[in-house]
Amino acid sequence: MKRTNKHSVLSNILLIIVLISVVFPFLWVLVSSFKNEADIINYPPKMFAGHYTLANYVDIWKTIPMTRYIINTMIYAVGVCVISITLDSFSGYALARMRFRGRTFFYYVVMVTMFIPFAITMIPLFMELSEFGMINTYPGLIIPHATTAFGIFMMRSFFVGLPEDLAEAARLDGLNEFQIYFRIMLPLAKPQLITLAIFSLMGSWNDLLYPMLMTTDQSMRTLAAGLALIGGQHITYYGPVMAGTIISMLPLFIIYMFAQKYFIQGSAMSGMKE
Amino acid sequence: MSSVSLEHIYKKYDGSDEYSVTDFNLEVKDKEFIVFVGPSGCGKSTTLRMISGLEEITKGTLKINGEVANTKAPKDRDIAMVFQNYALYPHMTVYQNMAFGLKMRKYDKDQIDKRVKHAATILGLTEFLPKRPSALSGGQRQRVALGRAIVRDAPIFLMDEPLSNLDAKLRVSMRTEIARLHRSLDTTTIYVTHDQTEAMTMADRIVVMKDGAVQQIGTPAEVYDNPVNVFVGGFIGAPPMNFFTLDFDGKYLTDKKNGIQLLLRTEQARKLIQRGYEGKSIILGIRPENIRVDKEFVVAHPDTTINGEIVVSELLGNESQLYCKVNDKNYIAKVNARDHEEPGTKKVASFDLDRVHFFDPETELVLK
Ligand SMILES: Nc1ncnc2c1ncn2[C@@H]1O[C@H](COP(=O)(O)OP(=O)(O)O)[C@@H](O)[C@H]1O
Numbered sequence A: 001m002k003r004t005n006k007h008s009v010l011s012n013i014l015l016i017i018v019l020i021s022v023v024f025p026f027l028w029v030l031v032s033s034f035k036n037e038a039d040i041i042n043y044p045p046k047m048f049a050g051h052y053t054l055a056n057y058v059d060i061w062k063t064i065p066m067t068r069y070i071i072n073t074m075i076y077a078v079g080v081c082v083i084s085i086t087l088d089s090f091s092g093y094a095l096a097r098m099r100f101r102g103r104t105f106f107y108y109v110v111m112v113t114m115f116i117p118f119a120i121t122m123i124p125l126f127m128e129l130s131e132f133g134m135i136n137t138y139p140g141l142i143i144p145h146a147t148t149a150f151g152i153f154m155m156r157s158f159f160v161g162l163p164e165d166l167a168e169a170a171r172l173d174g175l176n177e178f179q180i181y182f183r184i185m186l187p188l189a190k191p192q193l194i195t196l197a198i199f200s201l202m203g204s205w206n207d208l209l210y211p212m213l214m215t216t217d218q219s220m221r222t223l224a225a226g227l228a229l230i231g232g233q234h235i236t237y238y239g240p241v242m243a244g245t246i247i248s249m250l251p252l253f254i255i256y257m258f259a260q261k262y263f264i265q266g267s268a269m270s271g272m273k274e
Numbered sequence B: 001m002s003s004v005s006l007e008h009i010y011k012k013y014d015g016s017d018e019y020s021v022t023d024f025n026l027e028v029k030d031k032e033f034i035v036f037v038g039p040s041g042c043g044k045s046t047t048l049r050m051i052s053g054l055e056e057i058t059k060g061t062l063k064i065n066g067e068v069a070n071t072k073a074p075k076d077r078d079i080a081m082v083f084q085n086y087a088l089y090p091h092m093t094v095y096q097n098m099a100f101g102l103k104m105r106k107y108d109k110d111q112i113d114k115r116v117k118h119a120a121t122i123l124g125l126t127e128f129l130p131k132r133p134s135a136l137s138g139g140q141r142q143r144v145a146l147g148r149a150i151v152r153d154a155p156i157f158l159m160d161e162p163l164s165n166l167d168a169k170l171r172v173s174m175r176t177e178i179a180r181l182h183r184s185l186d187t188t189t190i191y192v193t194h195d196q197t198e199a200m201t202m203a204d205r206i207v208v209m210k211d212g213a214v215q216q217i218g219t220p221a222e223v224y225d226n227p228v229n230v231f232v233g234g235f236i237g238a239p240p241m242n243f244f245t246l247d248f249d250g251k252y253l254t255d256k257k258n259g260i261q262l263l264l265r266t267e268q269a270r271k272l273i274q275r276g277y278e279g280k281s282i283i284l285g286i287r288p289e290n291i292r293v294d295k296e297f298v299v300a301h302p303d304t305t306i307n308g309e310i311v312v313s314e315l316l317g318n319e320s321q322l323y324c325k326v327n328d329k330n331y332i333a334k335v336n337a338r339d340h341e342e343p344g345t346k347k348v349a350s351f352d353l354d355r356v357h358f359f360d361p362e363t364e365l366v367l368k
């Protein structure tokens, strides 16, 4: 009993340290976004200022096309998310459950692509899209991300773990293969799908290099890319950037709050073995 | 009326170069309770799955109710199946699990409701209907799996080791429950198990399998009393039949090395001589309960005694199992609790020659 207590005190202290180091930068950005410029660059730095203002939020909206960026980001992130979880779960299921020639080979091919860094495919991908005239278009942003090796891997791992009996019971209950997938397998994969959706949304929302590369036009920029570029264009004003960052984080934060339950469940890959 | 008939059924899995089931022949009659029994990997599940349509038939003819069913879809075969791991849909409640098959078959809501509630009453599951399978114990889940089959009202039930995930006590009570259900529902049932006790207690007829081939088909009594070969003799019955490889000199059966000598009855000896076993060896099979230690019997049968030492003895209430050894030869005697002895004791026993089986040592087939 005593040992467990000691153990939990230690781990709690550790967790608190980690928590502070994770939360502190966010807090700094949040507080700074309400400070005026002088307070932000004040030296020595102070966490809190005497005076708070909403001016940064107004400014950022005036300096860059925030609304456009938000809409672009939403189209990009949601488009990628919906298409990729659909395709990832299809392929994951096929690789886990269907018997066909070359199944293992395809699986390895998918796995190998996980280990190719973006830097290597970046230029050829750009040239390819450019050839197709897809730079500065939504399909150009979305299609290259329509499946992810990680998503396929994750869905396959999940479907592999489901007992074979389940599909057989369903077959005896009169379901065809599509019905088995949509009525039995997919509902069971809900936590995984939600986790994957959040990963995907977060990934796209925060993605910087890729959307910056695929869009050259101001009106096609996503939030992350747009915000990253203000510094260069308008001499650095930290306040508006902080405000922009907070605005860009808000949607993810809200999604995460709602889906937290599934997120934890899905990450733990738990609870499905009946 | 429902019947299942398997005619020369073979199964070879893709990528495997041996048959997993060879020349399976069986005529299942209406309302019969058939049990496939055999060691793991002998092809019981494969055969059952071919009947259900979950596995293709490589060769042979499967008829359900007289109609060839080889290529019929599983759902069109008039069968309901219970799986070893229950195979309940985890995301549905008990009610939905039972109702699902009917819903897919487009039954109307009232009908489904009536059937599900009826099955739940039979199985004592009413209070669990709104729960998810994960909230149930193993026994309750198995009951839901049965319920799912019952609501279908299918004339043929297939069950693949439905009790093997339950603990021993529950297994015994579910055994009786399934037998009771079978009687009250008037279904034709094919039940797979590797447990010979289940087979003996539940079956109308047992199909004993080994290495993909049927060894013997018969009532529990037939299979127990007249095993067709060494395998069936050894597999059916617990503790298993004792086998002795003995030399036959026309009169006596002997195992010189272990000091065993049995004087055969004249007509037994005559038959063996007729079949040409004089001067050859033979396998004698005898069930533990036919190696007798009670004084009266031993005194009356002094020519068929065996004089071993008890190595282990297990007193099981009214009876005792004596694990004995004479030189290198082990054998088991099942005796009345009165004759129970502790390990280390020498115990003279006598074979009941009315109840022995002779097998050819090469073919291992019984000599009639
Ligand atoms: N899907 C399969 N592919 C290849 N071989 C299989 C498959 N399923 C079973 N087998 C083989 O068929 C034989 C019979 O298996 P099975 O019917 O499951 O035995 P049992 O149910 O009696 O334990 C075994 O040798 C097993 O290895």
Ligand SMILES: [Mg+2]
Residues within 6 Å of the ligand: B041, B044, B045, B046, B161
């Ligand atoms: Mg099996």
